[in-house]
Every structure is written in structure tokens, then in C-alpha cells.
Amino acid sequence: MTTGVRRRMGVEERRQQLIGVALELFSRRSPDEVSIDEIASAAGISRPLVYHYFPGKLSLYEAALxxxxxxxxxxxxxxxxxxxxxxxxxxxxxxxxxxxxxxxxxxxxxxxxxxxxxxxxxxxxxxxxxxxxxxxxxxxxxxxxxxxxxxxxxxxxxxxxxxxxxxxxxxxxxxxxxxxxxxxxxxxxxxxxxxxxxxxxxxxxxxxxxxxxxxxxxxxxxxxxxxxx
Structure with missing residues (x-):
């Protein structure tokens, strides 16, 4: 998992990274307890950028599922x-x-x-x-x-x-x-x-x-x- 590192990624690469980060967080705690802010921080990007790739937490959750x-x-x-x-x-x-x-x-x-x-x-x-x-x-x-x-x-x-x-x-x-x-x-x-x-x-x-x-x-x-x- 990438933490606190910003680098330019392609759209699909970034989406897959966010899915991987979300899955890792979901493997330790219930998805209800994991916030978009946590996912953004773990991925090394801003909260608004997460929403650029996924309309909301539900869509990211479904992609992880x-x-x-x-x-x-x-x-x-x-x-x-x-x-x-x-x-x-x-x-x-x-x-x-x-x-x-x-x-x-x-x-x-x-x-x-x-x-x-x-x-x-x-x-x-x-x-x-x-x-x-x-x-x-x-x-x-x-x-x-x-x-x-x-x-x-x-x-x-x-x-x-x-x-x-x-x-x-x-x-x-x-x-x-x-x-x-x-x-x-x-x-x-x-x-x-x-x-x-x-x-x-x-x-x-x-x-x-x-x-x-x-x-x-x-x-x-x-x-x-x-x-x-």
C-alpha cells in the first residue's frame, strides 16, 4: 500500500490503486467504519481526488467488492x-x-x-x-x-x-x-x-x-x- 506519496498515475492505474487500498482497509475493519478521508490518506491523495475517480464511497465499495x-x-x-x-x-x-x-x-x-x-x-x-x-x-x-x-x-x-x-x-x-x-x-x-x-x-x-x-x-x-x- 502506498502511504503519503504523490505521483502521477493514469486513470485506470489510480482506480486500481484506490480499490486495493480500500480492500486492505476493509480487511481490517468493517467498510462502515472506513472513511473516504482514510482511503485518501492511505493512497497519498486528497479527498476530492478520490471523488474524481469514484462518485462516492458506495461506488468504491462496490468496486472493491x-x-x-x-x-x-x-x-x-x-x-x-x-x-x-x-x-x-x-x-x-x-x-x-x-x-x-x-x-x-x-x-x-x-x-x-x-x-x-x-x-x-x-x-x-x-x-x-x-x-x-x-x-x-x-x-x-x-x-x-x-x-x-x-x-x-x-x-x-x-x-x-x-x-x-x-x-x-x-x-x-x-x-x-x-x-x-x-x-x-x-x-x-x-x-x-x-x-x-x-x-x-x-x-x-x-x-x-x-x-x-x-x-x-x-x-x-x-x-x-x-x-x-
Whole structure:
């Protein structure tokens, strides 16, 4: 971050700098608590110059959210190689990296922040969820998901969001445990759905067939077996 340094920048370069400065400030405090004066000072420019590039705080906030949402959606990108459980565990690791690094900003993105109810904010949140859904289906090798699989995937994405938001409130559960638990949650949701639907049962069988003995899905089976005993 540039502090107290004035230099001539092109329009787009300056806009990107301001977005970066705003994101860094939003990662430490709620966007509601960050003023335009703070952003200007951190960027090394005057308050009026900030308004030259952005009509107001809301437009800067939405631009920062756009960059954050693109970053968060990219955390779900994972090569389709190896067992699904290990892939989802790596995805959850990157997801919680973002949550850990951008706590207040993540909360603002998912809860709307100062732009609660705005069409732009809602669209950004939906874009992250849609990207996550699409990437998970790629991992599953499914292009046109049946209704029950759609329900499993979207329910799991919502669960990951709510788990991350609750975790941010005190971080009372070790992060690594939550990452693994969320992968177990995906398997559990799929297993319950498979009990009602033959197509889901076939998909679950295919997923489990490729798992390794030391993978997260096998770990879940071991834990449940121990409970049943």
C-alpha cells in the first residue's frame, strides 16, 4: 500500500490503486467504519481526488467488492485430478485463507455491508455462489445436475458461507478442523440424498470408489463407525 506519496498515475492505474487500498482497509475493519478521508490518506491523495475517480464511497465499495468476489470465486478453481475429498479439502483451505485474511470484508460481502440490498452487491454475491456451484459440478464430472444434486451442491455452498461467518466471530474452533468438517458435510449431504435417489447413489458410489484410505471421506467413515460402535 502506498502511504503519503504523490505521483502521477493514469486513470485506470489510480482506480486500481484506490480499490486495493480500500480492500486492505476493509480487511481490517468493517467498510462502515472506513472513511473516504482514510482511503485518501492511505493512497497519498486528497479527498476530492478520490471523488474524481469514484462518485462516492458506495461506488468504491462496490468496486472493491467486485475484486474481492472475483478473488473468492477463484479459490474454488482446482485441477480435476485425484480423489474428490482431497480436492475439496484444498478448496476449503484456500476459501478459509481468504476468510482469514479478509474477515470484515468477507462479512461485508456476504451480508451486504453498507450496500445491503443493492442490486450490484446481490449480483456479486450470487456470482461467487454460481462460480462455486459450477466448479463443484466440474469436480463431479456433471454438466446437467439432477434436482437432488443441485440441492446438495447449493446447500453445501450456503453451509460453507454460514460456517465461515460464524467462525469469524471468535474463531473458537480450529480452522483446520472446520475445513475438514465441511468436506465431511458434503459427503454427508450426498449420502443422505443417495438414500432417496438411485442416481445420487450411483454418483456417490463413483466418488467413494476413487477415494484413498487416508482421504477425508474415509476419515468420515472411520469416525461414524466409531460412533456406531
Amino acid at each position: 467486485k475484486r474481492a468476489s472475483d478473488d473468492l470465486a477463484a479459490r474454488f478453481v482446482e485441477p480435476r485430478e485425484g480423489p474428490l475429498g482431497a480436492r475439496l479439502l484444498r478448496v476449503m483451505g484456500r476459501y478459509f485463507d481468504f476468510v482469514d485474511e479478509h474477515g470484515p470484508g468477507f462479512s461485508a460481502l456476504m451480508r451486504g455491508g453498507p450496500a445491503v440490498g443493492s442490486s450490484t452487491t446481490n449480483a456479486l454475491v450470487d456470482s461467487v455462489r454460481q462460480a462455486a456451484r459450477d466448479h463443484i459440478l466440474v469436480h463431479l464430472g456433471v454438466q446437467e445436475p439432477p434436482a437432488r444434486l443441485e440441492l446438495v451442491v447449493r446447500s453445501w455452498i450456503s453451509l460453507a458461507e454460514s460456517t465461515a461467518l460464524i467462525w469469524l466471530d471468535g474463531r473458537r474452533i480450529p480452522r483446520a478442523e472446520l475445513e475438514r468438517q465441511l468436506v465431511h458435510d458434503f459427503a454427508a449431504l450426498a449420502a443422505v440424498s443417495a438414500a432417496y435417489d438411485a442416481e445420487m447413489a450411483a454418483l456417490l458410489h463413483r466418488i467413494l470408489r476413487d477415494e484413498t484410505a487416508d482421504g477425508p471421506f474415509a476419515d468420515l467413515v472411520t469416525r461414524l463407525t466409531a460412533l456406531a460402535g
